Amino acid sequence: MHRRTLIVTAVAAEADSVAGGLTTPARPGGELPVPGGLVLRRYANADVLVGGVGPAAVAAATGAALTRAALVGEPYGLVVSAGIAGGFPGRAPLGSLVVSDAIVAADLGADTADGFVPVEELGFGRSVHPVPAGLTGPVAAALAAAGLPHTTGTVLTVSTVTGGAARAEQLAARHPGAAAEAMEGFGVAEAAAAHGTPVLELRAVSNAVGPRDRAAWRIGDALDALRHAVTAVESTLSEARPCS
Numbered sequence: 001m002h003r004r005t006l007i008v009t010a011v012a013a014e015a016d017s018v019a020g021g022l023t024t025p026a027r028p029g030g031e032l033p034v035p036g037g038l039v040l041r042r043y044a045n046a047d048v049l050v051g052g053v054g055p056a057a058v059a060a061a062t063g064a065a066l067t068r069a070a071l072v073g074e075p076y077g078l079v080v081s082a083g084i085a086g087g088f089p090g091r092a093p094l095g096s097l098v099v100s101d102a103i104v105a106a107d108l109g110a111d112t113a114d115g116f117v118p119v120e121e122l123g124f125g126r127s128v129h130p131v132p133a134g135l136t137g138p139v140a141a142a143l144a145a146a147g148l149p150h151t152t153g154t155v156l157t158v159s160t161v162t163g164g165a166a167r168a169e170q171l172a173a174r175h176p177g178a179a180a181e182a183m184e185g186f187g188v189a190e191a192a193a194a195h196g197t198p199v200l201e202l203r204a205v206s207n208a209v210g211p212r213d214r215a216a217w218r219i220g221d222a223l224d225a226l227r228h229a230v231t232a233v234e235s236t237l238s239e240a241r242p243c244s
C-alpha cells in the first residue's frame with residue numbers, strides 16, 4: 001500500500017536537497033500555501049515543508065500541515081524530520097547519514113544539584129519518541145543497498161547547538177545510543193504524535209558535536225548526502241509498514 005509522506009526540513013537549502021532527491025514528479029499545481037505563511041512543495045508520494053529552525057517553530061509548522069491534510073481528507077501516513085546535523089564522534093562521521101531509532105528532547109527537563117532530570121522524572125510530559133523498528137530497519141537497509149554510509153541511533157533535539165567538549169561528553173554519557181544532534185526532530189515528532197502519525201528522523205552529518213570549529217563544517221557535503229539518501233529511501237518511505 002502506498003502512503004503520502006510529509007518531509008519537514010528547517011531551512012530551504014535542506015528542502016532543496018530533499019526535493020532534488022525525489023525521483024517522482026512534482027504534482028500539478030506544484031506548491032500549496034499552508035496556514036502560517038508556509039508553502040508545501042508537492043510531489044507524487046511526498047510533500048516537502050520548510051518548517052523553521054528549532055523545535056517550537058517546526059512543531060507549529062508541522063501541526064499546520066498535518067491539520068490541513070486531515071481537513072481535506074488526505075492525511076499523511078508518515079512524517080519525516082530531515083536535514084543536516086551534528087554527529088557524535090565515533091558514531092556518525094561527517095557526510096554520513098543517521099536514521100533515528102528514537103527522537104529525544106535532550107534539554108527538556110530541569111537542571112538540579114544532582115544533574116539534569118528529564119521531564120518524565122519530574123512527573124509531567126515526555127522527552128522521548130521511539131521510532132517503530134518497522135521504519136528504522138527498512139530505511140537503513142535502503143541506505144545500505146545504495147552504498148551510503150549510515151548508522152542508526154538516537155537523534156537528540158537541542159535548542160542550543162553544542163559548542164564544547166564538556167557538553168558533548170555529558171550528552172553522550174546521558175544518551176549512550178545517541179548518534180546525532182539537531183534542533184527540530186522532537187518538535188516534528190510531537191506534532192506527528194498529536195495526529196497519530198508515525199515519525200522518523202533522517203539526518204546528514206555536517207559537523208561533529210563538540211568544540212565549535214566553523215572551518216571543519218561540511219554543509220555542502222551533508223546536503224549532497226541528504227539528496228542521495230532521499231533518492232535511496234523514497235520508495236521505502238511510501239511502502240514500509242511501521243510496527244513497533
Ligand SMILES: O=C(O)c1cccc(C(=O)CC[C@H]2O[C@@H](n3cnc4c(=O)[nH]cnc43)[C@H](O)[C@@H]2O)c1
Binds near residue numbers: 054161184206209
Ligand atoms: O554557530 C555554530 O556553532 C553552529 C554549529 C552547528 C550548526 C549551526 C547552525 O546554525 C545550524 C543549525 C541547523 O542545522 C542543524 N544542525 C546542524 N548541525 C547541528 C549541531 O551540531 N547541533 C544542532 N543542530 C545542528 C539544526 O537542526 C538546525 O536546523 C551553528
